[in-house]
Amino acid sequence: MKVALISHPDKIHQKPDFPPIGIAYLGAIAHKNGFETLLIDGGQTAVPDIIEELKRFSPDFIGVTCWTINRETVWELCAKIKLVAPDTFLALGGSHASLFPQHVFAKTHAAAVAVGEGEETFRELLEALAGNGDLKKVNGLVLRNADGSVFFTEKRQRIQDLDSIPFPYYEGFKGFDLNNYLGFPSLPRPTAPIISSRGCVFDCSYCSSVSFWGNCWRGRSAENILAEIEWLVKEMGARSIYFFDDNFTVKKERVIEVCEGIKRLGLDIKWACCSHVRLASPELLQKMHECGCVGIDYGVESGSNKILHQINKKQTRADIEKAFDAAHAAGINPRAYLMVGNTGETCETIDETIDLIGRINPKSSIGAQIVWLLPGTKDYQTAVANNYLTDEYWLNTGGVPYNLQEHSLKELSKLRERLMRGIAKKKGGLIPLLAFYMKKFYYRFPKLAVLRSYIPDIFK
Structure with missing residues (x-):
């Protein structure tokens, strides 16, 4: 067949x-x-x-x-x-x-x-x-x-032994070559993705991870992860790895095992991952850096404690500042995910975010996404309960709706521009402002998205 x-x-x-x-x-x-x-x-x-x-x-x-x-x-x-x-x-x-x-x-x-x-x-x-x-x-x-x-049919139970899943069959793509992919900023190409765990221990209001993977975390063994890294390096030609887990550092002992294994096997690779600001201690970050970690992505989302509480982020401004300080001290470049338009967003909360970014000095930012109402999220459930939209919306033509229950899209766009301009000005200089406006052009014309590799980041 x-x-x-x-x-x-x-x-x-x-x-x-x-x-x-x-x-x-x-x-x-x-x-x-x-x-x-x-x-x-x-x-x-x-x-x-x-x-x-x-x-x-x-x-x-x-x-x-x-x-x-x-x-x-x-x-x-x-x-x-x-x-x-x-x-x-x-x-x-x-x-x-x-x-x-x-x-x-x-x-x-x-x-x-x-x-x-x-x-x-x-x-x-x-x-x-x-x-x-x-x-x-x-x-x-x-x-x-x-x-x-x-x-x-009967509900499928989740796979408990993730080590039983074979490594990705990239050979199934015609003419597959990792060099055909952009990879991760600051990582040497080609970069290969790895998913070392499934699920998340958090339950943020805007995220659908829990609805798909369940409110639990399942991880592969360090041995299995190391075997895939070795295969990617030796067979696929990877020079770096990006861990696509929601939170790579949930289990500290496993991360340490992976780090020690990379060193023991003599794997000359750089890597990056995602984490939560409360799940990466200074000691762990130092160990990660010693074994090739050069980047870590944090879901900062907002500089307002009010907003962070509203979205059930389970973190505070103080937690964020501590995590970024620890990453900088370890020699790891932290990036910040940002959002605009959560319930309660105002010019004042945007200004709090601008102030926070100035304090934590991330290596770069991954945009400033206006909040979507994605199915499977608590935000979406709230919108349905408020009769803002129904499940039948998805049968019609239309993109993913923004959360416009408090602000119009025009107002949210102005808030986003306030955020990006404020960050660019705080960093100072002409290049950050030029980069900001070039990125606005790229977002307006997504077919030119490939140009993002050549646009200076506003945080450099």
Whole structure:
């Protein structure tokens, strides 16, 4: 049986930061179980080109990742798949499909939706299809019945042994080369992604991680992580690693084991990760830096304690300042995620954020995202409860809505500009201001997003 998997098809095609590791994991499952497997990076491949690839490969099974932000392109792709391969088994997965399987069936001819964590569900689904098994006995699926109704199979339990998942099957992408991806700023290219854990111990109001992975944290063993790093360096040519975990430093002992293993194996790599400001002690950061860590991303979000409490961030300004001071002291470059438009946002809270950024002096900032109402988040649930929007919104054409319950989009845009201008002025000089306005141009014309690699960061 031939299997084709397509990641997050998008209308905008540009050089991405990293390969789509999600379908590479699924591809590894299919390949390990003897299925001929083709992987297509939908972020780099236009819909007509995807269709041509499918026609050449002639798969028996097609799987498509559906995120909220790309759902309309998924509907378009599925309509074209129906024209060229109407009898091929089509299944969708991903966060949006998991939350709204009925919408998938309303918008596409898909036969099944895989809900939540997909590796075991995917393996059993392929085995059932190959052996004419009963799909209703495969846990974690929503199936379309012949009469148009839907059938929910038993809920899939989360994978407890993440070491059992094979390493990503990057060979499934035609002409795969890590050098075709932008990687992470300040890390030497090529950079490979690793997901060493799933889930988060926090429950921020704007984040959908808990709804997808559950309010728990599961980690791979240090030995398994080190084996993947060694494979990526020796077989894939990686010179650096970015850990895509929500919080890489949840388990301090595991981080130390990974660090010591990198040194023991003589792996000459640089790496970066994400963390929470309360989960990285000065001692741990020093150990990380000694073993190749050069960057760490923190979800700062706001400089206002009121806002931080409102979004259930479980951190304060003091926590943030302490974490950034520790990173600087260890020789690690900290970056700051920022948000604009959480409930209670005002000019005063924006000014508090500007003041905080001046104090913590991050190496760079990852934008200043106006808050979205993403399905699966507490913010979204509140908006639905307030009759601000309904689940049926996602059946219509439209992007992910901003949280406009307190401010208009124009007002939020002004608040965002106030923040970015304030930060640029605080850093001083002409280059930061020029970089700010160039980035405004890039955000307005997203097809030029690739230019971001050449735009000086406003914090340098």
